[in-house]
Amino acid sequence: MKIVYKGGEGELVEKKSRFIATVAPVESEEAALEFIAAMKKKYWNATHNCSAFVVGERCELQRCSDDGEPQGTAGRPMLDVLLGEEIHNAAVVVTRYFGGTLLGTGGLVRAYSKAVQEGLRGSIVVEKQAGALLRIRTDYNGIGRLQYLLGQRGLTITNSEYTDVVVIETLVPEAQVAGLITAVTEATSGKAGFLAQEQVEFAILDGAPLLF
Numbered sequence: 001m002k003i004v005y006k007g008g009e010g011e012l013v014e015k016k017s018r019f020i021a022t023v024a025p026v027e028s029e030e031a032a033l034e035f036i037a038a039m040k041k042k043y044w045n046a047t048h049n050c051s052a053f054v055v056g057e058r059c060e061l062q063r064c065s066d067d068g069e070p071q072g073t074a075g076r077p078m079l080d081v082l083l084g085e086e087i088h089n090a091a092v093v094v095t096r097y098f099g100g101t102l103l104g105t106g107g108l109v110r111a112y113s114k115a116v117q118e119g120l121r122g123s124i125v126v127e128k129q130a131g132a133l134l135r136i137r138t139d140y141n142g143i144g145r146l147q148y149l150l151g152q153r154g155l156t157i158t159n160s161e162y163t164d165v166v167v168i169e170t171l172v173p174e175a176q177v178a179g180l181i182t183a184v185t186e187a188t189s190g191k192a193g194f195l196a197q198e199q200v201e202f203a204i205l206d207g208a209p210l211l212f
Helices: 029-042 075-084 104-121 143-152 174-187
Strands: 002-006 009-014 017-025 048-055 061-065 090-097 124-127 129-138 157-162 166-173 193-205 208-211
Touching: 002 017, 002 193, 009 104, 017 104, 029 048, 029 061, 029 090, 048 075, 061 075, 075 090, 075 104, 090 104, 124 193, 129 143, 129 174, 143 166, 143 174, 166 174, 166 193, 174 193
Parallel strands: none
Antiparallel strands: 002 124, 009 017, 017 090, 048 061, 048 090, 129 166, 129 193, 157 166, 193 208
């Protein structure tokens, strides 16, 4: 599932009204409410601090607030952006400083939606998935075959040890684990051994693995 690995900010100006979107990862309703309260305290002099958050593997907990804007013009459109992007466990506050010109219902919906999109662009969003951390032992003759098999599947070697044998470590999505074990066994005629298989949740960021 897609999550916010690192929160960020985005900003836009519509008819002199300034919209500042702040995004944060949250794991519970309590954490989301604390974040929203902190943003309201930070931007205490703003015209509005509208908010939305989603929590859970199926986004089962959803809340939003228009914070004084016309009903349905801020919080719901903000929440719809999070849901549309399929982002889990995230909260966003859009702070508005009124610029003196009314935007109308449609203008408000567009502005708050675009602000959230800008906030997400300023954040780091990753795809978290279930998988296994595999440690594979082979001799020096088998390392080339292993590297080829992993490369074919888009898998990265996260660690390697070279002694009298070679031990490599790789992160494998859950759906690929059984197939990889079979392929490695066949390619090395059973000479490769699996030292450990740890169930993990992980993501790849800029080619580097992240463990959760």
